[in-house]
Amino acid sequence: MALGMSLSLAATVAKADEAIRILCPTWSGYAPVFVAQELGYFKKLGIDVSIKFEDERANVMAAMAHGDIEMDMRTVGEYQGKPRDAKTPGIIIGTIDQSLGGDGVISSGDITSVDQLKGKTVASEPNIPGRLLLQMELKKKGMTLADLDVKQIATADTIAVFSDPSIAAVVSYQPNLSQAVDKVPQRKPHILVSSAQYPGIIVDVIIARQDDLKANPEKYKKFMIGIFKAIDYFKSNKADFIKLAAPHFNLSPEEFAASIEGSLDYTGHKETSEYFGKPGAPGSLYKVFDEVMQLNLENGAAENNLKAAEQIDNSIIAGITEADLK
Template identity: 45%
Template structure:
């Protein structure tokens, strides 16, 4: 998904449970156990907690990093976690069905350049990939980007030679002259372009070319959302108040967020400079729409769902309306301070 997602942070499910259990006793606070990849796009969750916004909402939010999606969905299905933050494209793939727990209730960040496809000098446009080798990790943002771009220029996926790889291997694989293009995310993209010996290597396309396509959403265990919608409305308020604080106090906010990723504030800023936008409340409403009115995220969902089906990333067509709930965003601040 982006700058740090390739960094291993996978943990055993038993460890997840133990970590969430530590200090779980907090009188009069409703506990939310949240899990997401090691990616600075999710940092406002830490900021909201550190600023005390969650506690003001009567919440205790526990956070654990885990890059492995294979751990997250089973944990949510068992009830070990209540909250996950990931791209909408990752959300809708196998083994999810319309009955699987997990409802998207808001956004937290947009990728506007952090995910990309690089190519050698012979590939000037996406159409030039016809008959050439593209290497990338399946079900990652760059994979979705290349599908959309190829469809736009009328090149069928079957006419591109696809080689599945791990993103972490992308830099070495790009040195193979038989590989025309490689998909990935920052910092792999920038590092590869700096280190490669291939002449004319360049960014062929990136997530900034398709604003809103690569978006990270906040997903809540459906059973808990139905029982306690007010608690998760409070969770959203905490997130968007933290993003407001970040916009008003960028230096202080980044000083607070950086240590959670073992980064200096400068390194943290560099992780955002590649093309990351934290979504304000207003942007979230624009993307999610209002009750009875679909937003941009529904269109993106359907586009990526078609790709998932075409490429055997799921067996069933999911409904955007069943997966996305925009009701909490409506009147989120009514009776509450912002």
């Protein structure tokens, strides 16, 4: 309740056509938002952006439904998960990163293949990217999640859970994956499954509330321009980007650098444009959406067969040119 009130109060300070309030999970992939703030990109563009971390998806969905936020960020797979249906507030308007090692499954050294997990206890939070990856690997072996003893956990507890020798593997994401490898050496841990094996599948998307998007499309164009500028800054001034981003994640610059190195790729204007295409000519994200949708329906993470054409709006990205980024 206090979180919703603070975000609502923030909206009263800025006009509706300027304010974007964001709730999203704690993930290094969202750093461009903070860096765009730190560098004054949003302010120069005339928008007021506020962002808070909220790892409970139910709280984010409730805030979106109540009009307390305008934006959410998470993976395509998480977006599709229960209880979302075709009428749930929120539509995908952009991407911010793709996971290339940032999500996966950590196991003890004696487990070298997912088929060795049969009948063993695997810990995972529901509907996180690594769980989808595990499902894909199991499918190759003719197995499903039902062949495992899945224990529900909070991803933040990865290290403590993996320290328990009765747990064969833990589904997680960065920085928890690398921290578990470093802090539980007695189990000879290694990454059993990684998003690096599935480029383009685990994509973090930017989700806007439809009513506000319709009323203030220019605001969202400006937001995406700010994000693309921050990603360009990462490419040209990586060390300073890391220095600016790290405090927002309660990490040192070295720790933040470790959380993104070999873990993700920030998606700039070119990559995002390829994902989205143009009105009448959908990009690659539409195929990814439908592929992940079928996997989520199979594993029970989703219960409604959502259609990419109805859940993705490529008009904002199509309206941004290279000239806008100068």
